[in-house]
Amino acid sequence: MKDERFSPDAYDVTVIGGGPAGLSAAIAADKAGARVLLVEREGRLGGILKQCIHDGFGLIRFGEKLSGPEYAHRYIEELGGTGVTIRLLSFASKISKQTDGFELTLVSRGGVDVLQTKTLVLSTGCRERTARQVNIHGTRPAGVMTAGQAQYYTNILGRLPVRRCVILGSGDIGLIMARRLSLEGAEVLGVYEAKQSPSGLSRNIAQCLEDFDIPLLTGHTVTRVFGRDRLEAVEISRVDEIMRPIPGTGERIDCDGLVLSVGLIPENELAESLEVLIHPATKGPLCDQRYMTMISGVFSCGNALQVNDLVDYVSESGAAAGFYAAQTATQTATQSAARTVAPGIGLDRRAEGNFADLTTDDAFLCLSPQRLDMDYREREIPVFFRSREDRGKTVLRVQAGGREFFRRNYSQLRPPEMERILLPLENLDLSPGDRIDFTLEEA
Ligand SMILES: Cc1cc2nc3c(=O)[nH]c(=O)nc-3n(C[C@H](O)[C@H](O)[C@H](O)COP(=O)(O)OP(=O)(O)OC[C@H]3O[C@@H](n4cnc5c(N)ncnc54)[C@H](O)[C@@H]3O)c2cc1C
Structure with a gap:
């Protein structure tokens, strides 16, 4: 872990926000071999967990009841053994798309710095109403x-x-x-x-x-x-x-x-400045299964993506976003060596045609990811959802092309409690533009 002044070199992955989502993202991107910068506007890492001194964190991740600072500490310690460069007391104030990657403006006591990064992970948390x-x-x-x-x-x-x-x-x-x-x-x-x-x-x-x-x-x-x-x-x-x-x-x-x-609202001012599409249900960026937004190279995780009730899911999304950001940065490096990029290129909006949409009926409050990138077909993907209302015995059905391929029974569903399933994709015959339909029905 380096706590050093800004290095003029460019980064593969820049993670904005040093809460549990950003910590996981930075560690995962480093493990995947990327050159990583972690930016945090406060003087200490840990995000909102610093002030959550009650216990109940980490039951899924560590099988233990930790306080917020204890949970954060485990990741901060792990970060110490990595090559991630950390900039504290640095506010990411502006991002703009460049021919290859992004230009990021940081404001700190030392002044204003501008640096280059191939990919971005937005882990900026949420705001209170x-x-x-x-x-x-x-x-x-x-x-x-x-x-x-x-x-x-x-x-x-x-x-x-x-x-x-x-x-x-x-x-x-x-x-x-x-x-x-x-x-x-x-x-x-x-x-x-x-x-x-x-x-x-x-x-x-x-x-x-x-x-x-x-x-x-x-x-x-x-x-x-x-x-x-x-x-x-x-x-x-x-x-x-x-x-x-x-x-x-x-x-x-x-x-x-x-x-x-x-209520909490995902913090997405930076994402909006890049014209990242925001989903009306989650109020966070519309993402695919790799946590990539609809702008190539921009990833979102944690409470910036959607308000979570369990920090364990926040860390899970951070780790995945960090890993895929590192993978994308490495691919970008290989591709850009082989092609000439036109100067002044606009925002790299991702081709609509390569996605299958994950759609829901009205019984859902929200569901993510909302899209499946057909170029990356994992065997299974985590899907998170909330029901719109309190429900008793309910069956979740998932269909593609009119054929049901996943079903789960619930004794009850409540909007405050986010549900997670692992959706199997192995035997699915999908083409770009197809839909995966989620329904909730009385059992
Ligand atoms: C007030 C509050 C209390 C909470 N209490 C609990 C609780 O008791 N139990 C529970 O399970 N969950 C609680 N939560 C939910 C909690 O937010 C999540 O579980 C989890 O901590 C979210 O992690 P995160 O990394 O996505 O966001 P955060 O922990 O919010 O971290 C986001 C980080 O991004 C930084 N940041 C934002 N914008 C910028 C920028 N432009 N430049 C640089 N840095 C930036 C922030 O300073 C912050 O450190 C609480 C949430 C809030 C808002």
Whole structure:
């Protein structure tokens, strides 16, 4: 591991973001023989895991219950034994496509650097939705914060940001912070959720709310905040079936904190600047089975690709994206030695004709990958999906050309819980332009 100033040489693979996805990607690309640069805007590697001090990470990957920092540490140690060049406190501010690869602009305390890379792995994580994005109106007093901010104050700065608070939204980070703030002595008055069912994992509802007698009220939302400099109270109202507040149901609750856990959005500003196609369901790049976006040489993984609930799947996608980025960079090197590239070439959009599409019915909230690159036919590929609604006994059916070739039964499916299958492709007779159809039916 080198923590050195920018080398003027070009890289095969540049990984942007040093969270669990980026760490796995950098290690895998290095193992595959690529010259790798890992760029992180913060002073330490580990991404959001640095502030997740509760346990439950790594059950699938390591068969152990680790805390976030422990999980990250395993990868940071492994990275230490590689040849990956690391640039901390460096913000990737701009990417542009070149004839062969990409030009990347980095901003750091030392100034602005421009470097070349053959391929890119975007592992920039996700952002939390804020109060304005969920239409909470009123003044802007201190004390209204996202669950991630509350987690940062409590776990990194060692300061309790609230004494008596309300949590809006039942996402996992909100549930975890309900327990964390209670343990630190704050009074958590309740978790209010506009939907009719909670958004977090069942295990978090049991361990973070039920075990701590914290009430969960579905079908409720915050409609106003009170206070000028510091939050004094919030107004909670009931909502109808399409989540509109019901007039006359407002109740004022005195508190000094409103913690928001109302969703995460993949961070893709850099991808969008390259005109990478973003999928409306995942809000991350549309990808094939190698985690390559629809721009050649640009890969996406982790929460930048889609919001994950398990870090183990984040690492899995990072490792695959890193490996395939290294493979692509090596192939690019061989090809470019043999051909002359026209200067000023535009974005290398990938030929539509070489893909089979993975399509779903309305019962799915999202599914990835969305495309199968027919030039790379693995024996099996991991496919991730979420159901749109809570479902009881369900059968997942996968068909190609009207013939079912995969089926799995589930006792239940819930949108917060991402499912993973290994889809066998061995005996499939597919041509470019064909579809692989996924359906969820009552068992
Ligand atoms: C606030 C919060 C709390 C969470 N808590 C939990 C939890 O308790 N349990 C759980 O299982 N999951 C939790 N998650 C989900 C968690 O994000 C994933 O499990 C996993 O950590 C995502 O890994 P990642 O590498 O994709 O993203 P991240 O861990 O978010 O890492 C992305 C990295 O990219 C860097 N970056 C972004 N843009 C740039 C740029 N332009 N230039 C340079 N660097 C850049 C960021 O600084 C960051 O280090 C949480 C998510 C959030 C947002």
